[in-house]
Amino acid sequence: MAPPKYKVKDIRLAKKGQASYEWARDHMEILDSTLGRLKRSMPLKGVTLGFCLHITKETAVLLIGAKELGARVAACSGNPLTTQDDVAAFLASRGIHIYAWAGQNPKEYDWCIDQVLSHGPSVITDDGADMNVKAHFDGRFSKMPILGSTEETTAGINRIRAMEKQGRLRYPVIAVNDADTKHMFDNRYGTGQSTIDGYLRSMNLLLASKRVVVAGYGWVGKGVAARCRGMGSRVMVTEVNPVRALEAHMEGYEVVPMSRAAPAGDIFITCTGMTGIIRKEHIDKMKDGAVMGNVGHFDVEIDTKYLLKKSRSVREIRPNLDECVLKNGRRVYLVGKGWLANLVAAEGHPPEVMAQSFSNQILAILHILNHHKKMENRLIPVPVEIDQSIARDALAAMGIRIDRLNAEQAKYGDSW
């Protein structure tokens, strides 16, 4: 059955969505200039692209941009809760085949991915690998000719890597997340700031002097820890990787196992991409009033079932903040039901960092279209030239000049 043209919450929100879109575009100079340069040659003419991304004002700039380069664009949300409905409406009004609204149940979420795949995309841009998993293991789509895919997140790359290890990958996937100009900026500065934003909106408590537990000291954890410290918090870090643990310790954070962090923390932020980080045994030890949330990818880092189903009572005390009265009588609080707090309770990353990430996306898509014949069915890094050129564009967009190696220096670099 042919997919409907689009499905959004309320098409009348399009005008509000347009203002959001314009605001974002004005602050995504790098993407804008990348797109501008490409527009002359219309390199996506005749190509169908499928996107499974958080539907935010920044994503709108990418999708509209892809369309302006000639593509037919179908898109759904990479998460059941994070769609900005006005932006989705605006995208629909602009001819994007968009299937997304905030607050989907799992069935609806699935249906949306199906619609995008039904458009028969040549390249898939994914955030967390849900669409790629379907394109591999759902009988309806597992034979569809797909040239390749790009993946936005650490969590998605981990899943793709598991598929690769078991020899199941049927087309190349570019690990956009692993580009320096992506993860060193988006994951760190983007999530760092938007996490502060999401937590402040949902709980409105003082961060200064509070003990904040940051679970995971990857790029996201680094960014979150730095920003919490910048807001005056005392930060504890939990890790499983000893090198990262040592780095966190040297940065002056208190490194402890979660069992020791649980009774000490005032606020908890999971940033691991792993499952089962904050478990029943931790929750039961928390102080009355503890607040916890997640900015990793899936809602599996905190045992939300225990919180939302086994508590003595649950009520939404503030928007995106549930009060759970535990059996032990203590009250603990959950941000955004354990889904990405920075997207559910705030607006996700600011446009400036998404511009870098999405420049990587658009150039990676083009790379697949141009080179897919020579690419193996593997997880593939973003070519370093793309990475460097985005960094140069970003500096140029901000009017920053840097030095270049002169001849003597280049020679010195090659000598012993």
Place this chain on the structure above:
Amino acid sequence: MAPPKYKVKDIRLAKKGQASYEWARDHMEILDSTLGRLKRSMPLKGVTLGFCLHITKETAVLLIGAKELGARVAACSGNPLTTQDDVAAFLASRGIHIYAWAGQNPKEYDWCIDQVLSHGPSVITDDGADMNVKAHFDGRFSKMPILGSTEETTAGINRIRAMEKQGRLRYPVIAVNDADTKHMFDNRYGTGQSTIDGYLRSMNLLLASKRVVVAGYGWVGKGVAARCRGMGSRVMVTEVNPVRALEAHMEGYEVVPMSRAAPAGDIFITCTGMTGIIRKEHIDKMKDGAVMGNVGHFDVEIDTKYLLKKSRSVREIRPNLDECVLKNGRRVYLVGKGWLANLVAAEGHPPEVMAQSFSNQILAILHILNHHKKMENRLIPVPVEIDQSIARDALAAMGIRIDRLNAEQAKYGDSW
């Protein structure tokens, strides 16, 4: 004419307001324990109190608390834009004579203050001195017997001091703002955080690497500058006081006059309490895309008339963010129409800091009731014992123990 019992936007919001109130109260242990101790003696029995404060969930804790100590309580907002309507509804439902709603015009704002004064309060608690000015210079109220007043802000104290200098003060005013446990915490950490909150909500731009201009390096400016730096911004400071300017310089900020900051800044935050800080001549030099807002007291720090009336066009591009297309073609953005960005675009200070400020308020009110006969009609500091006891209570509430001087040390301190 007798004032109506209350006037709010929609009394049906009371239930939502109650949840907000409970959340705040749970995080205002110091105030809670202060009130708890006092409750046994009902020291406000038979007293009428008038409040002119931002009507937030934290203020609700103060007002309900005063009522529980026996007072008749009348209250209005110290600002036409900052009332949280659900909280106002909740207060009305609890028997507070509340006259407040968000988005008042000047006439409505005035009317609300009149209603509070019509209740004949013995003590006035003010935020910015609007009620005190009326109680002195409006014929209807200027002879009303008032025992004294307390003032919450730097801006209000400046106005009271001007009245005192000219010999016009007709009752004592306690400068609650000047208590160490108030301004060193509320003005600094409270405004610091809530300013970040307000700006992020209204503009959703990356703070990291942006050049933020902080006008004024008093306690508010210090807090705002520290938090912006904590979020990764490069901070410029403008000042008129050379000692403060020097301190900002030593802290590593770039100290410049506004004429030089104007063309360099990405984001502007006025924190002065003074008028005419960002003027036409500055606005016209700003970069396309510059964002400006105010967290001082009144909406006089930025020339909002020039922005909102003389621009080629004005539109609200995001909630609480107006895009002003200047005659020179550049677009600049104004947060919350120049009113307190941290209250208009966010929720004001978090409850923890307000607990300290309002503990000062309640103890200052009691001080007036107990000692007004011996007090001169002057601006009077909060007694140091109150200040110290609040600090001790705050530490105790957080379970922090500190050292005490032993006998030998006390003797050493008195020796030479």
Place this chain on the structure above:
Amino acid sequence: MAPPKYKVKDIRLAKKGQASYEWARDHMEILDSTLGRLKRSMPLKGVTLGFCLHITKETAVLLIGAKELGARVAACSGNPLTTQDDVAAFLASRGIHIYAWAGQNPKEYDWCIDQVLSHGPSVITDDGADMNVKAHFDGRFSKMPILGSTEETTAGINRIRAMEKQGRLRYPVIAVNDADTKHMFDNRYGTGQSTIDGYLRSMNLLLASKRVVVAGYGWVGKGVAARCRGMGSRVMVTEVNPVRALEAHMEGYEVVPMSRAAPAGDIFITCTGMTGIIRKEHIDKMKDGAVMGNVGHFDVEIDTKYLLKKSRSVREIRPNLDECVLKNGRRVYLVGKGWLANLVAAEGHPPEVMAQSFSNQILAILHILNHHKKMENRLIPVPVEIDQSIARDALAAMGIRIDRLNAEQAKYGDSW
């Protein structure tokens, strides 16, 4: 008996001392311009001045400067260990009556003060009040006609205040330390940096990730805590003042009593000006390897007698670092025998901050000479005009321009 012309360790060090002096003078623009302006009128002609200050290259700039304004200058060190012998030699070579060398015993220290007083100074500039105490309570000097004094330190002011309280002060003392341009800069940024310098030189250990205990959160403690954090340390603070304790807590430091800090700390820095801060009971609980030192004024903050006399063994393991093997078998380390670590193990404050402090000194001395007849025998603040003018000069010396209130603003400041 007439005092000798001077007494220093080795007059042949004068040339090396001159280079030091020149380096300091080149970085004390504010003092230099203050002195330059005054030189035309030679306001100290015929006046004898007595100084009791750390004899460093920066002090040399003050003393030579005073001489160039016409004064006869006699000086000794405010501390038995902190004299830079080359600087003392240089001062002697330039006609300063200097009595100072590093490593004095108490008797020698006393003798030096006596020599300075024997010159019959009209004004005394003191650092810690030792000279002033002698000028009051030593029969040989207690009747000497002295017009007034200036005091450089918090510790000295505390002693003068004790004398004032008991009605024993026989001439006015200007509290130079309490000038904003002194304590907010010298005590904070000066001691902050020189403490890092002294500890690094004496122990050469990594500060990053270490737990540093800062005792006292006055201006010195604030500066030391900030710099330790800046070097990557995790900082604990001990305090007796609840407001300061609360401030330290809000800044994100861990606030604890010394009994809890003692077993947790890796490095201890006392900054209190009080006695008996680190006592036997604390030392016995410390970890093997703990390092402790003092940057308050006197060597009374740590129980050095217990360390140096009651330990199983003591040896100097590095310059200015004594290893004390306690009875419990643990080794703890003492910097500079408990005297000012930043002066004993490093060179004291850098010239830039001393320039501000000494500008206050020279202007305070002139203030006494000009106004002593109208001054009470009390502790007197530095006039605010002096404070402000020094701040203006400091900004000008660095080429920093700031805003000034315009007429409209000045009027606004006086209105209500």
Place this chain on the structure above:
Amino acid sequence: MAPPKYKVKDIRLAKKGQASYEWARDHMEILDSTLGRLKRSMPLKGVTLGFCLHITKETAVLLIGAKELGARVAACSGNPLTTQDDVAAFLASRGIHIYAWAGQNPKEYDWCIDQVLSHGPSVITDDGADMNVKAHFDGRFSKMPILGSTEETTAGINRIRAMEKQGRLRYPVIAVNDADTKHMFDNRYGTGQSTIDGYLRSMNLLLASKRVVVAGYGWVGKGVAARCRGMGSRVMVTEVNPVRALEAHMEGYEVVPMSRAAPAGDIFITCTGMTGIIRKEHIDKMKDGAVMGNVGHFDVEIDTKYLLKKSRSVREIRPNLDECVLKNGRRVYLVGKGWLANLVAAEGHPPEVMAQSFSNQILAILHILNHHKKMENRLIPVPVEIDQSIARDALAAMGIRIDRLNAEQAKYGDSW
């Protein structure tokens, strides 16, 4: 000709060197426990090792440790200026064949390397590749049977890489510098701190508020920039790599080309490993009073010839600080004649970080001895197991526990 047993400045310094050695060893727990574990099997019995490293108290712990594992040890300094003579004397007294003293001329420096190679080492541990270059291209040594080498620095690795590219490498070289537990800690936190130490000792100026120019934003530059900021400086960064430049910008540093930094900076620190960073054209634009120094590897980053030979006059105004009066009349200052400021003017990295680096060294040496037959003549990374085990040991040495993946999590990590 057989090499002499040792050559040092003064063997009588051995006792002082021993105290230094003990102090270092006590703070190198990781290395100590690594060595302790190995000691049972004496794995270096019968092996001759050659070391070309800065001869500091920390290096002494490595060399004595290697000897205690059974090795014959010959060592010289990797730099003509950085030897601590007392440590060298102590090493000689303990049977290390040491050829090192501070202040060598190029000929002497060469001679020392020759002596070490004359011992016929099986493995070479190098710092900057001078010994490896000789072992390849000096006829006397280029045929000597060498099993492999380890290299400590970025600069050395760059030279080895150049040799590898041209097919000239005749044995495998392990890139110890590139181990996470080396460069993320030693280069960053070690150099960061020791640079502050070296600059403070040599210039004793206030860092707060000064404009510090950090050339290069690799791991060393990152560490130096962070510490300068921590001391209150305003930091400018120069780079040639756009990704690093962008990262520095996002961290809030001002990124500029050297031509713009030169006239703006107060203090310059080169951290690049490259040549010709601060050239005549930059020096001539600097402000009167500018201070510059180098913490990269060789003395080629600043044009010291221009400074020391072409200046109008040069004098040592303080230890390790030369005043150069330029032809344009301005005075600029050079730290440590352009050699490693943190080693020449201070003591190099603190022992805690060297413990990690040298644990990598000792394990890399063993790795070569055990696996050299299977290793290619290439630049080879430190095996990840070594890296991780050092991180685990480091955490254990500090009593830090971390989480481990449980079975469910491990499974999740392998799933999609």
